[in-house]
Amino acid sequence: MMSFFLSITPWPVLSALLWIVLAVATLYFARPTSHRLIKAASNSLYKVFRAASLAVTKAENGLATRNREVLLAAGREAKERIVEREFDRINETVRKDLANYSSLHRGLSESIDRIEKDHQDAVDVPPDPPGWVKAVEAVAKIESRDGRVGVSNILSDIHKSLVQAHKEAMLAYREASKERHTLLRKMRPEWRRIQQILGKVGKNVDSLLGRSVTIDRHMQEYEDIVKGEDHAVSILSSSSLVYFFVSALVLVVAIGGAVINFSLIARPMAEMVGGTNLIGGFRTADIAALVIIMVEISMGLFLMESLRITRLFPVIGALPDKTRVRMIWITFTILFLLASVEAGLAYMRELLLHDELATSALLRGDLDIATTSGSMWITTAAQMGMGFILPFALTFVAIPLETFVHSMRTVIGLLAIGTLRVLSLIFRLVGSTCRYLGVLITQLYDLPLFIPLWWAAREKDVSDGGGLQELRS
């Protein structure tokens, strides 16, 4: 081919030069059309990618709005649950501690009455005025003429009666004091009781005040969510991510538990359904074991729903209380039975292992090893215990599962937004690249045409210069 091009004249260099001149001339004459074509193509591509980028950005915005709504709705629901729970707690506190406020009040009044009565009884009774004052007055009224012979006797009598009276008065006073002290001593437990009651009431009131502060805080956050404020969305978004990863971690742990559970019951299942039968390429025994575990997890989910701990199935949560309680018992009974079956299968597994060991020992001709160790019951009991406990432990998978499902919506939304954003950026970049590529191709097109272009520019300058000279002249 090359030889053909170079052989149009006897001199290859001349042939090449001729071809170059021909090509440059062709390119030069086709230049305006080619430039328009390149520009049109690059602009078209730019517009197409720009439109695609705008469409993706629009979709991203729509998704972001939708995600925001979902996030706010989820946050609102969560806050409502928290506030509801706080009110439940307040209600419980009020019902439990303050419902018997009337009896408390009555008790307090009774205690106060008793104290008042005791206090009145304990008032210090003043001793009787001494009787000798009147006697002295009587002695003083005796006339001198009457003599004062009998005065000495009288005074002696008075003295005696005074001493007697004093003794009686002191005795009475002591008795009264003793009684007062007894009464005062009786008041002490009443005071303590009042103090305790008041302390308890104070604690309850403090607890209520604390709860009210918490509710105020939650209500403030709830208001922010309802208003759709950005910082509320930001908090909810970061919380969702945290919940997502934490619940994913717990679910991984739960899957580990389920795998252990599976290994406990898959082997003895072969005894029930056969060890070689296959369903869809999988061992029937494995499928049966898996089905049992799945049923247990389902029962756990229903139990948690019935207890209103999770809210994955609104139908269950909306059931009448009587039906719900009935459902709790039914699911718990099924779970209990399945756990018992698992414990039995775990025991069966141990028996199978012993049987296989004994057979292997027999086939090896090693008869001594066939005798079982006395401490083997520990592993048997441990396996049975695990078989019984794991189904109940798996019940709690419902809680992280619910969190995982709810937070996954947000996480998927965030991922989709990120993807759309990157896609939009790529479209924009590609569009701009196409546009500037068009400019570059135009410039590259002109590169081999530099001689005719230079010539054309020179001619134009000359013609423009001539025109100017004509104008000047």
Next chain:
Amino acid sequence: MKSLSIVFACLLIVSCSQSRPGNIGVYMLVDTSGTYSEEIQKAQQIIRYTLSRLDAKDTFAVARIDTASFSEKDIVAKITLDDRPTTMNRQKRLFADQVQVFVDQSPSSAYTDITGGLLQAVEYLNEKQPAKKTVFIFSDLKEDLEDGYIREIDFDLDGFEIVALNVTKLRTDNVDPREYLTRLDEWQNKVESSGGRWRVINDLDGLERLL
């Protein structure tokens, strides 16, 4: 409703239980002729090892090689293992007991009809239809037929693996080893020309290669 019935039908098709497709069928021929009957303890060791390696739905039979081996009467013990583990273990123990009785009696035969035993093995395993068919020949491979017995028969050993175990050297082999080699070659040609695969294991310490 239609889609529901389709799903149900699919489930039914899928749920049709099938047996494990990879089950094994093993038929072991034990030579009881002449001096080889002294090797029967080793045969018992191989039988026990094979039993320990077999799983549910596998088939195993042990038969003696005597004057006329093409007979069900020569089968000492046979089992097809149940797919329930406890039953399977019980079957294995019973089988081991039957073999023990056979070993204790250690009957000896005057002639050695290996071809007849192989024919019986092929017939038995074809009837059981396992996925993998293996015949162990525990013998010195020296065939010695009684007059009147015809064993010039073509085999169909397609899908069979024939493993010669403990092929001992006879006194004459020691004098002329070519006899031993020729014997082995003859059997190998016989098996391979019939579509089977041929192996020889003389080192019984390496029983891991057996199955």
